[in-house]
Amino acid sequence: MDLQVRSETLYFAWRNTKLRVGLSVVLFFVALTFIGPLLTDYAPYDYVGPAAQPPSPEYWFGTTIFGQDVFTQFVMGLKATFQVGIIGGGLGTLLGILIGFTAGYRGGLVDEILNIFTNIVLVIPTLAILLIIAAYLEVRGILTESVFIGCTAWPWAARAIRAQTFSLRTREFVDLARLSGMNVWRIIMTEIAPNMMSYLLLVFILQFGGAVLIAATLDFIGLGPTNAVSLGLMMNNAVLWGALLLGMWWWFIPPGLAIMAIVGALYVTNVGLDEVFSPKLREM
Amino acid sequence: MRRYFGRKLLIYVLTFFLAVTIDWLIPRFMPGDPVQTMLSRAALHAEAREVMYGYYVRAFGLDVPLWQQYLNFWNALFHGDLGTSVYLFPQPVVKVIMRAVPYDILLLLPAILLSWFAGNHFGAIAARTRWLDNTLLPVGYILTATPYMWLGILLAWVFGIVLGIFPIAGAYSFELRPHLSGAFLASLLKHWFLPFASIFLVKFGGWAIGMRNMIIYELESDYAHYLEALGTPRKLIRKYAFRNAILPQITGLALDLGVIVAGALVTEVVFSYPGIGYLILQAIQNQDYFLIQGCFLFIIIGVLLANFAIDIAYVIVDPRTRLGMTGEGA
């Protein structure tokens, strides 16, 4: 990418409303994740005060039925959400890249086998696998959860990347590199990958969002981390301890709202980026 | 066409094989001998422990070589033996699950099909109506990004607690016994509505956005430009575009089944709706591992069957698969 193309991309990026709105929301929550813990003196499971208090100047998001501070749990849960997204989504993307690149670049029998494997993992409901693994793990951390999510989330990314590699592989500059005797990995790293960077970024964003949603699902049915707080776990607790019947909306609204806002903003960012990267979609 | 189905079947058979293997493998190779823990942790009466132990010897055969254990597991599976539920002792797992399955079908089938049809039609309309597009797009993205359980919780809170219009727990009123009567069906429908609505809404957003994007993509394709240059009315071009855009949406439906199932599971948890999802929650809370494993297999089988049904639908809609001229969706 030369300077002209790069500055043009930035220009369109700045002009794109979807991208601006989406990124702002995501950045807001990122900032909250870092600043939030500084604004609270409690640990997430500390019993800090009266039970079931609605939001007040003292307890911004109210307290749980046990008298824990919802705001503290919330900002800690945000951190867990971003961790799962980055690790799980990152791993999913990485595996997708590895398998997709290999299949698309090598073709033939390797492609055939990887393709069948990808399709198998694609058919199995991710959650079912995670369910059975998580059920047998006695101690579960956010890292374990993220790794398992990443290990099951890659198939669609692999499929998409395979198709992209396929089309790039047949381009002239790759042939040229091959003829000049470069080795496979160098060709992939120097010729193919740079041409796919923007696409990989989009894949990562979608994987990030997917990982966050799956983690919330796992946490909600009680298979989340056993040693940390997460947004899904907050909702799980709220439902289990009757927050609905007691009308304690401050307990279950913030965690779900945050997930929705973050994932939704990521999707919108994705559409915005797509428009920026592919000139055909740029709004006139 | 034979090639198309042959390939699909191969993948499904392999998937099933892999799933069963995982089901067998995980309890054995997880750290800390979970089979033992399972036995000791389960709050069993002496009688139960005996039956459980008998099952282990039969199906798991802990004293025979591994390969023999594996074969035994398959054998038990083919005899419909998935073990005994701890939490609902002494009912066999298969029976417990079979009781839940009708509720899943009742919930999932309408939610999936209706959201798919409605989303596709709405998306197609949005693609040609500017104001609708501008409102639908943000709403659609928000809906697809909403965690199923949270939408469920919100609906339960607003319509169940605050407005008090709908019940928020169970599949029918606790005062009724299942039987064929107007009162029972009405109760069933009332309990069904909110969980259905949460799944429907989340999926609706996804399909609508997908369709809208596909239509716009199709309208930019060469054949659409050609038709336009020949002065074909917009109506006909859109008809072609819709027909073509539906195809990836069918493939998308197959790809999305896993996610929808996950969504249904948590929705059932929110509404204590007695399907497999709710059962899984119970099983997890009671550490009923056989039940969890059984649910896992049933979900896999259900998803495989659904995939196969979608494949058949795809062949009917896309002439190219009939001619064996495309690997689409393979």
Next chain:
Amino acid sequence: MSLQVEELTVYYQTLKGDVRALEEATFRVADGEIMGLAGESGCGKSTLANSLILLKPPMRLVKGRVTLDGEELPIHDMERMNSYRFERISIIPQYAMNALNPTQKIGKIIADLVRWRQVDFDDILPELKRRLDLVHLSYDVLDMYPIELSGGMKQRVVMVLSTLLNPSLLLADEITSALDVSSQKAVMEMLVSFRGWEFVRSVIVITHDLSILYQVADSILIMYAGQLAEKASTVAIIRAPRHPYTRMLISSLPEVGVKHAERRLTGIPGTPPLLLNPPEGCRFRERCPVAFEKCVDVPPFIQIEPGHFVACWKEFETNARA
């Protein structure tokens, strides 16, 4: 009568401003004339063709009028143009091989298209079969899906379909660019036959490859950077070109009648100006060996000999002196 284009000016709207792709194009295509329209890629030839049949955003009609058989075409009005498209003016697009909806049988596509024109498919079927026969296609293709046909077959189907209602004017947009030399020749000859069989009256053949025009075109119109440079009979363009750009184009062709690759058209030193902010005056002047002060004004496109139009100040000067 046939086609009369007057001062046609079309810009593309972009975020950075107007791309001035076509400026003040004025020319005629006579009844029965096959006119070649040539120039480097990005010179505005496709813009010109498209604005005759499908002028839609981001294209914007700045000014000009187009008359076909004495009747003004409402080219700016997408809806009203519909009754002229296909019946009076038609196109074989560049992407002819992908121009057919992949999920419909070819017969069904054609039936859908003509039904809209109040033509019953059964009435037109015998003629359709006759024409398929003329282009060496079995009428079994009507019962096939486009993917069952080879690229060449699809292109012939499109040629038959585009001309089925005997339009006055046919635009053939780069229809040979994807073909090998022998197929190119066959397709161009087929186009000439179409005129002979009176499937079409006049044809504009748009191409970046001058060499394919030699055998088939009656006249050639050369464009450069959105401006018309020269129009004359094929013989005049080849034997006695008057615009310096045409002269350079022709002299860079080693031998008439041989197939030439695209690079020959770009084999002239320098590059065409960007059309976002094109220089004032003659846009060729940066690369022109004979440019002088006068060239900062736009030269008019005028007839210097019967049927020979050119836009070059130097040429006008020479002519005036002679």
